[in-house]
Every structure is written in structure tokens, then in C-alpha cells.
Amino acid sequence: MKEEKVKSIIESFLFVWGEPLDIKLISKTLELSPAYVRKVIIDMKNTYEKENRGIQIIEVNNKFQLSTNKENYEYIQKLCTPPQNKGLTQAALEVVSIIAYKQPITRPEIEAIRGVKSDKAISTLLDRNLICENGRLDKPGKPILYITTDEFLRSFGINNLEALPTLESEELGT
Amino acid sequence: MALNLKLESFEGPLDLLFHLIEKAKVDIYDIPIFNITQQYIEYIDQMKKFDLEITSEFLVMASTLMEIKSKMLLPNKKETQLELDLEEDPRQELILKLIEYKKFKEAALNLKDRQNLYKKTFYKEQEQIDEYIIRDVYEPLDLELYVLKEAFENILKRKKKEENINIDIQILKREEITIEDKLKYIREKLETSVKMEFEELFSDFYTRTELVVTFLAILELIKLKVIRVEQDKAFEKIHLRKVSKEV
Numbered sequence: 001m002k003e004e005k006v007k008s009i010i011e012s013f014l015f016v017w018g019e020p021l022d023i024k025l026i027s028k029t030l031e032l033s034p035a036y037v038r039k040v041i042i043d044m045k046n047t048y049e050k051e052n053r054g055i056q057i058i059e060v061n062n063k064f065q066l067s068t069n070k071e072n073y074e075y076i077q078k079l080c081t082p083p084q085n086k087g088l089t090q091a092a093l094e095v096v097s098i099i100a101y102k103q104p105i106t107r108p109e110i111e112a113i114r115g116v117k118s119d120k121a122i123s124t125l126l127d128r129n130l131i132c133e134n135g136r137l138d139k140p141g142k143p144i145l146y147i148t149t150d151e152f153l154r155s156f157g158i159n160n161l162e163a164l165p166t167l168e169s170e171e172l173g174t
Numbered sequence: 175m176a177l178n179l180k181l182e183s184f185e186g187p188l189d190l191l192f193h194l195i196e197k198a199k200v201d202i203y204d205i206p207i208f209n210i211t212q213q214y215i216e217y218i219d220q221m222k223k224f225d226l227e228i229t230s231e232f233l234v235m236a237s238t239l240m241e242i243k244s245k246m247l248l249p250n251k252k253e254t255q256l257e258l259d260l261e262e263d264p265r266q267e268l269i270l271k272l273i274e275y276k277k278f279k280e281a282a283l284n285l286k287d288r289q290n291l292y293k294k295t296f297y298k299e300q301e302q303i304d305e306y307i308i309r310d311v312y313e314p315l316d317l318e319l320y321v322l323k324e325a326f327e328n329i330l331k332r333k334k335k336e337e338n339i340n341i342d343i344q345i346l347k348r349e350e351i352t353i354e355d356k357l358k359y360i361r362e363k364l365e366t367s368v369k370m371e372f373e374e375l376f377s378d379f380y381t382r383t384e385l386v387v388t389f390l391a392i393l394e395l396i397k398l399k400v401i402r403v404e405q406d407k408a409f410e411k412i413h414l415r416k417v418s419k420e421v
Contacts, residue, residue, distance in 0.1 A: 015298075016301065016303065017300065017303075018297070018298045018299055018300030018301060019300050056295070058295075065297060066297070066298065067295040067296060067297050068295050068296045068297075069295070070291060070292065070294035070295045073294035073295075076296065082296060085293040087286070087289050087290065087293065088286075088289065090185055090282065091185050093282040093283075093285050093286055093289075094185060094278055094279065094282045096282075096285065097278050097281035097282045097284075097285050098278050098281075100281070100285075101278070101281060113271075113274055113275060113278060114185065114186055114188065114275065114278075115186050115187050115188040115231060115235070115271065115275065116185060116186025116187065116188070116189075116229070116231045117229070117231070132398065133398060134398070135353055135354050135357055135394060136353070138352050138353075138354070154292075155289065155292055155293070156285055156288040156289060156292055157288055157291065157292040157295075158288070165281075165284055167277045167278075167280070167281055
């Protein structure tokens with residue numbers, strides 16, 4: 001199959017899927033190697049960016065999805081007043097960053113770092129599907145372990161956990 | 175009123191302490207504990223005045239600060255500055271906490287910027303296609319828990335029979351198998367195939383504990399909505415199926 005055709009099919013796939021689409025699933029369907037599929041998508045992604053198209057391809061944990069170009073936000077707003085995506089509170093942002101860098105982590109561990117109760121922030125994050133439970137720690141009380149989700153990566157524009165910006169004071173870390 | 179808003183804006187005692195240190199423009203490694211303690215307590219007094227709820231965390235921090243302050247007031251037995259290594263500094267523990275907290279405060283700030291940027295993108299919702307995604311020609315049954323329980327009891331029964339045949343002497347020892355290990359094991363299996371036989375998952379294991387832990391891991395994955403349990407027809411084999419939208 002010619003590469004142009006592969007690109008065309010993948011574009012249709014991404015359009016119809018409407019969720020982050022796993023490379024493995026594309027490669028299985030097209031009977032092409034994941035490495036090749038990845039190369040093709042990255043190629044497409046770069047072309048979209050270079051041509052400054054209204055649609056972008058975003059990457060989340062080796063999955064890909066179409067999104068609008070954020071530069072067109074103000075015009076989209078004029079067109080349809082999209083629902084306000086309410087930002088997270090300072091508390092929720094602190095908790096989600098602790099989870100992002102230290103996952104899996106329990107609530108007491110989070111509270112020890114922040115020095116303050118954090119249950120409300122945790123339930124907001126759970127509600128918004130930015131974090132999820134991931135089993136329990138084998139310690140007395142079996143505290144729930146929390147990890148971040150793909151939705152977390154997507155809403156903060158992070159490809160995968162390795163791509164999280166390094167903590168600024170990390171080199172000073174103890 | 176402005177003060178009121180300002181008073182409410184701290185995320186706990188560390189956040190407040192951090193603010194006071196920054197305002198005083200001092201090195202976090204060398205907190206002027208006398209000044210900071212005083213300011214901290216003044217702040218709590220203000221909170222009282224404005225009738226804000228002072229959570230216990232703030233009071234605990236105030237007493238910690240006073241404890242450090244009193245320790246620092248005590249004459250030090252060691253004579254020279256050199257001998258006053260960091261470990262003996264009563265502020266040490268607090269400094270470490272503050273530094274750790276600072277890291278995440280900065281990370282949160284960074285995430286906030288990203289949040290503002292990325293909330294400007296939109297995604298198309300998935301069409302009603304999920305019912306076509308992984309199902310086969312016929313509609314598999316979603317299983318009731320008792321079917322799963324029965325299947326597991328059968329596995330245990332079989333196991334018991336095997337044990338009676340094979341083992342005369344049993345040595346009891348502590349087994350170190352965690353649910354986390356099993357969760358990982360099943361997740362790894364799901365990487366390669368989205369569907370697997372319930373019974374097959376137990377075939378590799380030899381001890382009862384391991385069987386039980388495996389079963390608990392399956393229940394956990396069902397709860398986390400990572401897998402779904404299916405049976406094509408009644409009395410047929412039970413399958414575990416990876417849920418398509420795994421997060």
C-alpha cells in the first residue's frame with residue numbers, strides 16, 4: 001500500500017474514532033508494523049503543524065487523536081460559545097502534580113507533602129477523570145493508590161509521563 | 175474585604191509559611207525563625223479576627239515554629255560554627271518539607287499555564303461506534319458476579335483434588351504474592367490479547383493463595399473498569415475482555 005493511501009486511511013480512522021486511538025490497533029487493522037504506523041502519523045502531525053491547519057494531531061501515551069488548533073480558539077468562541085472548561089483550583093493543581101510525579105501514591109503521602117488535608121481536591125480530580133485508583137498499598141489500612149490518567153495527559157498537552165517537565169528544584173532534592 | 179480574600183488564599187500552613195519567607199526575601203535554607211514565627215502567629219490572629227475557620231494544620235504549624243524557636247534560644251553546647259552542622263539545626267526538618275513542597279508548587283504553576291493553553295483545544299466526541307468496536311457477531315452476556323464466583327470455586331475444588339493426589343506433606347510458608355503483582359501480570363497479558371479465558375489465567379499457578387490473589391486482582395480490574403467479564407452463551411467458557419476505552 002502506498003504511503004499516501006496509508007495516511008489517508010489513518011486520517012479517516014482518527015476522525016471516526018474521536019478518542020485517543022492506539023497505534024497498536026491501527027497497525028493490527030492495517031497489517032503494518034507499529035513502528036511504520038508511528039512514523040507515518042508523526043509525519044502527518046508535522047505536516048499539519050507546518051501548514052498551520054485548523055486540525056492538529058495530538059499524542060497521548062502512544063495514542064493519537066484529532067483536536068482543533070488552539071490558535072483558533074477565539075474564533076471558535078465567536079461561532080459557538082463552547083462550554084467554559086473550568087480550570088482546576090490551586091489545591092487540585094498541587095495534588096495532581098504531586099500524583100503526576102510520585103505515582104502511584106496514597107492520600108496520606110500527598111497530605112504529608114502539602115501539610116494539609118487533600119480529600120476534596122482528590123475527589124474533584126477523580127470526578128474529572130484526571131486521576132484514578134490503581135489498587136491498594138500493602139500496608140495497614142490498605143490505602144488506595146492514585147495514578148494520573150490519559151485524560152490528565154491530554155488536558156495538559158503532555159505526550160506521556162516521561163515528557164513531564166522536570167521539577168525545577170530536583171537537583172537540590174534530598 | 176481585600177484582606178479577607180487574601181487571607182483565604184493559602185493552601186495550608188506550608189503555603190503560608192512559604193509566602194512569608196518569600197515576602198521577607200530570605201533564603202529558604204536559612205529561615206529567620208524569630209521573625210517568621212511572629213509573622214505566622216500574627217497571621218493566625220488575623221484569621222481569628224476575620225472569623226475564618228482556622229484548621230488544625232495551621233495551629234500545628236504554629237506550635238512547630240514555636241518549638242523550633244525555643245530550641246534555637248537554648249544556648250548551644252558546641253562552640254564553633256563548624257560544629258553546628260546542618261543536622262543539629264532545629265530548622266532542618268521544616269526546611270526539607272518546605273523545599274519538597276516548593277517543588278510541587280512550581281510544578282502546579284507550570285500545569286496551570288499548560289491548562290490555560292490546552293483548554294483552548296476541542297475534540298470531537300466519539301460517535302456511537304463503541305457498540306461495533308470489539309463485539310463479535312452475537313451479543314455476549316455481561317456476567318453476574320455469582321457466575322464468576324462459581325467458576326472460581328470450581329477452580330479451587332479442582333485444585334484441592336490435585337493437592338490430595340500429589341502432596342502428602344505440606345510445608346507452610348509465607349507467600350509473597352501481592353495483588354499488585356497479579357494486576358501487572360494480567361495487564362501485561364492484556365497487552366497482547368484483548369480477550370482471554372478466565373480459567374486460563376489460573377492455569378499457571380500452583381498455590382491456593384496465588385489463585386485467590388489472582389481472583390482478587392480480576393475483581394479489582396473489573397471494578398476499575400479495565401476488563402469486562404463475558405460469556406457467549408450460558409454454560410460456555412467465561413472470558414475476560416479488555417474494555418476498549420481504558421484510561
